[in-house]
Amino acid sequence: MYDLNPQRELKRICIIGAGPSGLAALKIIKDTQQYKTGLWEPVAFEARENIGGIWLPAPPTDDPPLTSLYDSLTTNLPHPIMSYTGFPFPPSTPVYPHASIVQKYLLSYTEHFGLIPHIKFKTSVESVERKSGKWQVKVSTGESSLFDLVMVCNGSYRVPRYPNAQGVENWLKSGKATHSAWYRKPRNLGKVLVVGGGPSGSDISAEMASVSPTIVHSVTGGKYEDIGNLKKRGRVSRFEDNGRVVFEDGTVEEDINHCILATGYETAFPFFSESGIRKGVPPPVPPLPSELYNTTYGVFPLAKHIFPLHDPSLAFLRIPSRVVPFPLVEAQARAILHVFVHPGAFNSTQEAIDVITRYEELRSQTGDDLRSIAKAWDVMRVEQFDYRDELHEFAAGTFEVVKVEEWEKVMYKNKNVLRTVWRELERSGEADEWVKGVGENGTHEWVSLLGRMLDKAKEMRLPVFDLQQARL
Numbered sequence: 001m002y003d004l005n006p007q008r009e010l011k012r013i014c015i016i017g018a019g020p021s022g023l024a025a026l027k028i029i030k031d032t033q034q035y036k037t038g039l040w041e042p043v044a045f046e047a048r049e050n051i052g053g054i055w056l057p058a059p060p061t062d063d064p065p066l067t068s069l070y071d072s073l074t075t076n077l078p079h080p081i082m083s084y085t086g087f088p089f090p091p092s093t094p095v096y097p098h099a100s101i102v103q104k105y106l107l108s109y110t111e112h113f114g115l116i117p118h119i120k121f122k123t124s125v126e127s128v129e130r131k132s133g134k135w136q137v138k139v140s141t142g143e144s145s146l147f148d149l150v151m152v153c154n155g156s157y158r159v160p161r162y163p164n165a166q167g168v169e170n171w172l173k174s175g176k177a178t179h180s181a182w183y184r185k186p187r188n189l190g191k192v193l194v195v196g197g198g199p200s201g202s203d204i205s206a207e208m209a210s211v212s213p214t215i216v217h218s219v220t221g222g223k224y225e226d227i228g229n230l231k232k233r234g235r236v237s238r239f240e241d242n243g244r245v246v247f248e249d250g251t252v253e254e255d256i257n258h259c260i261l262a263t264g265y266e267t268a269f270p271f272f273s274e275s276g277i278r279k280g281v282p283p284p285v286p287p288l289p290s291e292l293y294n295t296t297y298g299v300f301p302l303a304k305h306i307f308p309l310h311d312p313s314l315a316f317l318r319i320p321s322r323v324v325p326f327p328l329v330e331a332q333a334r335a336i337l338h339v340f341v342h343p344g345a346f347n348s349t350q351e352a353i354d355v356i357t358r359y360e361e362l363r364s365q366t367g368d369d370l371r372s373i374a375k376a377w378d379v380m381r382v383e384q385f386d387y388r389d390e391l392h393e394f395a396a397g398t399f400e401v402v403k404v405e406e407w408e409k410v411m412y413k414n415k416n417v418l419r420t421v422w423r424e425l426e427r428s429g430e431a432d433e434w435v436k437g438v439g440e441n442g443t444h445e446w447v448s449l450l451g452r453m454l455d456k457a458k459e460m461r462l463p464v465f466d467l468q469q470a471r472l
Helices: 020-031 099-112 168-174 199-209 325-341 348-366 370-377 383-394 406-413 415-428 431-435 444-459
Strands: 011-016 040-045 125-131 134-139 144-147 149-152 177-179 191-195 214-218 225-227 230-233 236-239 245-247 258-261 277-279 292-294 314-316
Touching: 011 020, 011 125, 011 144, 020 040, 020 099, 020 325, 134 149, 149 325, 168 177, 168 236, 191 199, 199 214, 199 230, 214 245, 325 383, 348 370, 383 406, 406 415, 406 444, 415 431, 415 444, 431 444
Parallel strands: 011 040, 011 149, 149 314, 177 258, 191 214, 191 258, 214 230, 277 292
Antiparallel strands: 125 134, 134 144, 225 230, 236 245
């Protein structure tokens, strides 16, 4: 049979990673008419033996570990706002599920949408280079292939970030300090210092306090406070010999036996050469640099936090932080594929203007400190919902427009309050009864449950944010 439209050539799409972002990208590709008619061929390369990324457990034997997943980890978001669009967690799921439940959810998502045939496991991407108008991708099996589009979905929780406090390197070399990437469960290590005020730092300090005689929890901007065997302190200024630590306010803690650094992670793209992405903070803007920079907080400059300004056939998913990740990467994938179908939709001039505008806004807030601008560049909280809506609007015509619902914004703003209520329900033994059967008749049941939890929060005299406050 003759092909009456010779322009309809096969397009190959490379997805790097089969964690939550890579799975979403693969599913969105399968939704398209181009895939269904055989015009697009997606391949996802996954270095590990299964899907899941950070949610797939592994012992902390690699350097750095394959995942930072510790044994007790639960989500820090209520799952009704965390789930992929149109694919909720099963009925009766705990509101803040354990990591193992999230991994089962991702496996169910993968099976439901038939993603496995497009994933090559135990195959890591070793290099990505532009060649003859396409992307040459070399993988660990020795194979090399050309692709029309590369979607980078390798996650951002692998390479530990270490503080630059004086003396920390000596503690690390001697084994007196370790990064939380190696933490799995609490052990009595004597007097322990935990550095970092994020979810991991808070979880680890609370867990370690249950088995150690003294825990010192250091948080930037933290107040000096002692609660039982838990000592709250501010930022560490110096790590000295013999277990002595000096804080920014001049206070001192002696005889620290071990330090756990819950200080976050760096973005890393080992498959790009230095000519592909330079590591470091870019020079002041304007002008915009012609090269991409991995600032270790994200990639700069990217249009829509996704595309290099000069070439939208390369795309980065899930660079923004402080976000609801699963539905966000779905929106990003739709925007990427919309540009792949309609290259004219990508206005590089307007995108450059938007990047400079954001840069000027952040500079007015942070001053001329280039590292502070880089650190703040991809941080999104409330603005993430406008961002998601804008991406869906941008992809209209190729995909159905999806809007973030108002209840999602309210529950996100109240995520910490809801988590406090959930932990109280678990402590009192009521949690299972609260969620029993919820979700069997649709998402509205979860919305109702979360509303009841906010009512309970008010009874507990916890601060609850309304819709207007959730938009701030």
